[in-house]
Amino acid sequence: MKTPRLSPQTLRVLERFVERPTAWRYGYELSRETGLKSGTLYPILMRLAKFSLLETKWVTTEDGVPPRHTYRLTPNGVELVRATFANSRSALKVRRPAFGGGRA
Amino acid sequence: MTPLEFPRRLAALLLRFAIWIAPHDTHDWGHAMLSELNHVPGNWSALIWSLGGAGVLAKHAMLAAILPSSHRRTVSSASELFDKEGPMRKPALAVIASCVVASLLFFLAPVFRQAFRVSLAQWHDIFHVKEVFGDPDSDAELEALAKKAEQNRDAEALAFIAVRHANQMQRVHFADEAVRLDPNLTWIYATNGALELSSSGIDRLSMLQQWDPGNALPHLIAAQKIGVIITQSKEFPLGKAEESPAWEKEMDAAFQSPRLDTYLDRQKQLDHRVLSRYRVDDPFQVVSDENWYGLPSYGVWYCSRYAESLLESGKSLESRGDRKAAFEKYWAVARFGQMMGDGAGFTFVMRKDMKEAYTRLGALSQMEGNNAAAAFYAALADQFDKAADKQRLLLRDRIQGSVVSHWNAFLVRLSGLLMLFCTVLLLLCVLGIVVRSRSLRLSSLHPSRLTLALGFGAAVGSLLSSAVLFVSYWPYSELLQRFLSKGDDAQLFELSAFLRDTQLPLGSQFNLGPGSWYVASWNVVFYFWFAVSILCALALLIAVFRHFQTRPRATTA
Numbered sequence: 228m229k230t231p232r233l234s235p236q237t238l239r240v241l242e243r244f245v246e247r248p249t250a251w252r253y254g255y256e257l258s259r260e261t262g263l264k265s266g267t268l269y270p271i272l273m274r275l276a277k278f279s280l281l282e283t284k285w286v287t288t289e290d291g292v293p294p295r296h297t298y299r300l301t302p303n304g305v306e307l308v309r310a311t312f313a314n315s316r317s318a319l320k321v322r323r324p325a326f327g328g329g330r331a
Numbered sequence: 332m333t334p335l336e337f338p339r340r341l342a343a344l345l346l347r348f349a350i351w352i353a354p355h356d357t358h359d360w361g362h363a364m365l366s367e368l369n370h371v372p373g374n375w376s377a378l379i380w381s382l383g384g385a386g387v388l389a390k391h392a393m394l395a396a397i398l399p400s401s402h403r404r405t406v407s408s409a410s411e412l413f414d415k416e417g418p419m420r421k422p423a424l425a426v427i428a429s430c431v432v433a434s435l436l437f438f439l440a441p442v443f444r445q446a447f448r449v450s451l452a453q454w455h456d457i458f459h460v461k462e463v464f465g466d467p468d469s470d471a472e473l474e475a476l477a478k479k480a481e482q483n484r485d486a487e488a489l490a491f492i493a494v495r496h497a498n499q500m501q502r503v504h505f506a507d508e509a510v511r512l513d514p515n516l517t518w519i520y521a522t523n524g525a526l527e528l529s530s531s532g533i534d535r536l537s538m539l540q541q542w543d544p545g546n547a548l549p550h551l552i553a554a555q556k557i558g559v560i561i562t563q564s565k566e567f568p569l570g571k572a573e574e575s576p577a578w579e580k581e582m583d584a585a586f587q588s589p590r591l592d593t594y595l596d597r598q599k600q601l602d603h604r605v606l607s608r609y610r611v612d613d614p615f616q617v618v619s620d621e622n623w624y625g626l627p628s629y630g631v632w633y634c635s636r637y638a639e640s641l642l643e644s645g646k647s648l649e650s651r652g653d654r655k656a657a658f659e660k661y662w663a664v665a666r667f668g669q670m671m672g673d674g675a676g677f678t679f680v681m682r683k684d685m686k687e688a689y690t691r692l693g694a695l696s697q698m699e700g701n702n703a704a705a706a707f708y709a710a711l712a713d714q715f716d717k718a719a720d721k722q723r724l725l726l727r728d729r730i731q732g733s734v735v736s737h738w739n740a741f742l743v744r745l746s747g748l749l750m751l752f753c754t755v756l757l758l759l760c761v762l763g764i765v766v767r768s769r770s771l772r773l774s775s776l777h778p779s780r781l782t783l784a785l786g787f788g789a790a791v792g793s794l795l796s797s798a799v800l801f802v803s804y805w806p807y808s809e810l811l812q813r814f815l816s817k818g819d820d821a822q823l824f825e826l827s828a829f830l831r832d833t834q835l836p837l838g839s840q841f842n843l844g845p846g847s848w849y850v851a852s853w854n855v856v857f858y859f860w861f862a863v864s865i866l867c868a869l870a871l872l873i874a875v876f877r878h879f880q881t882r883p884r885a886t887t888a
Binding site: 253254255258264265266267269270272273283292293294295296 | 357359360362363364365366367369370371379380381382383384386387
């Protein structure tokens with residue numbers, strides 16, 4: 228299986244997903260939690276989706292409000308993340324959001 | 332909409348535009364960012380969110396343009412929700428077609444065709460590198476005219492060419508031929524630089540002096556030649572030309588001459604006759620003799636030097652009690668200064684000397700008891716400053732042209748450049764669409780949104796730049812027509828200054844204010860070809876990169 232390059236920012240996003248692997252997450256919610264701007268977050272999401280590590284879905288939340296794009300890890304994604312974090316947990320500990328975003 | 336909502340509206344607009352230009356396979360992501368915008372609290376935060384998202388989409392749009400195969404159209408799961416932008420293509424195509432047609436319609440107007448040719452003049456040095464670094468060649472139109480003139484044995488046309496030919500030997504040849512056919516054209520030697528060159532054993536200066544014995548101009552040219560020879564031979568200290576008896580003799584002859592004719596009027600009349608006879612309407616041919624301002628450049632300076640020596644001599648005579656001789660010296664300065672003003676508009680060069688001459692003449696008249704003459708000279712001395720300033724400004728305008736002409740020349744060059752850029756961009760868009768669709772059938776051509784946006788911008792840009800080019804050049808076309816039809820050369824110097832600026836590549840000169848700067852044309856040529864080489868190398872790199880990217884690879888297990 229081909230995998231994308233796992234940059235510190237990508238790992239930060241994956242870390243959010245791995246906490247609740249089956250839950251669907253919104254883009255702005257992820258941005259807030261990771262402290263990543265839209266210009267950084269979406270290329271990561273796009274790359275993860277391209278490598279089939281992330282699945283996407285449009286959901287309608289309420290009437291009159293445009294549908295929202297939601298994301299969650301695929302089984303391949305969950306597997307990759309667990310393997311990656313198991314190998315580099317110590318490294319991950321020192322990585323912190325660059326600004327703002329607190330942990331959920 | 333309240334002012335506070337403006338950033339949020341702007342954010343939505345920006346993202347919509349980014350989605351419009353983005354490749355199809357990123358539309359879902361673009362709409363994802365757009366829908367999230369509704370959940371971003373704060374108007375400015377929404378704008379920042381939108382800027383980031385738009386940046387991502389713009390990057391994909393650029394990549395799609397460079398690497399088309401990396402963004403093939405895919406079926407979008409949410410495309411049904413957002414297909415309202417589809418019909419925008421038809422109006423966009425209609426606007427593009429209308430703009431292109433309107434731009435082409437401009438070419439039906441002869442004035443616009445002329446303006447377009449003028450706007451291309453800035454490229455001359457770039458594509459004629461040999462001429463910039465070597466000897467300039469004459470242009471084809473002038474060579475054709477020279478052939479006709481020689482066949483017709485048309486002395487005036489030969490004189491016309493003698494002033495304009497790029498090669499100095501050819502200038503002398505055509506001037507000699509013109510004078511041989513019609514000796515009344517001997518004055519052409521004064522204006523085309525033939526007197527600077529001694530060739531074929533012909534003493535052209537003597538010919539000119541014999542043909543026009545009462546004119547001070549040949550003597551000023553002779554004094555200039557002597558001054559140049561003295562400076563080069565080191566026979567006298569630098570700037571001491573006045574110590575040479577030959578120089579003094581020529582200057583004395585000039586100051587004693589009854590008149591000063593610069594032949595500018597004759598030249599304009601000849602230009603008008605030849606241009607009308609051969610139906611030449613090229614503005615560059617009309618004004619290419621505008622480098623002759625009436626007097627030789629060193630000759631003008633020598634006038635002031637000689638006037639100073641006359642004034643000194645007059646004062647010396649006056650102190651010895653020889654008032655009559657002193658009066659003649661002062662009068663010679665005043666009379667020659669008046670001729671400089673009437674004949675060539677150069678009075679201001681001798682401003683200080685003339686004022687002093689009038690003052691001394693007034694003082695001498697007073698001593699002689701001639702109060703009326705003293706009052707007359709005093710009045711002349713008082714009024715002199717204004718007249719000299721007026722002439723100086725007129726000459727400055729004549730040489731430099733007005734600020735308006737510089738701006739118009741800038742607009743003509745800019746609009747000409749934009750027209751070319753937009754045309755190339757439009758052609759690239761069309762080529763890109765055809766290559767992608769692999770068909771020439773209209774129904775099978777599907778431009779991407781980025782291609783459509785670029786094509787739209789190029790078409791509108793082409794139309795706007797055409798209109799600006801037409802409007803900027805129009806006044807100069809009027810000046811040209813006025814000269815060609817009526818021989819009215821009153822504002823021809825404006826056309827000359829304008830055309831002089833249009834020949835400089837855009838960016839090589841900024842003389843629109845006090846902080847003006849100038850880049851020599853050979854530097855511009857170097858920078859241009861250097862940039863072209865760099866861009867070619869980049870294009871090659873991208874092509875190689877793309878080749879390796881699209882090459883079939885072994886699948887990873």
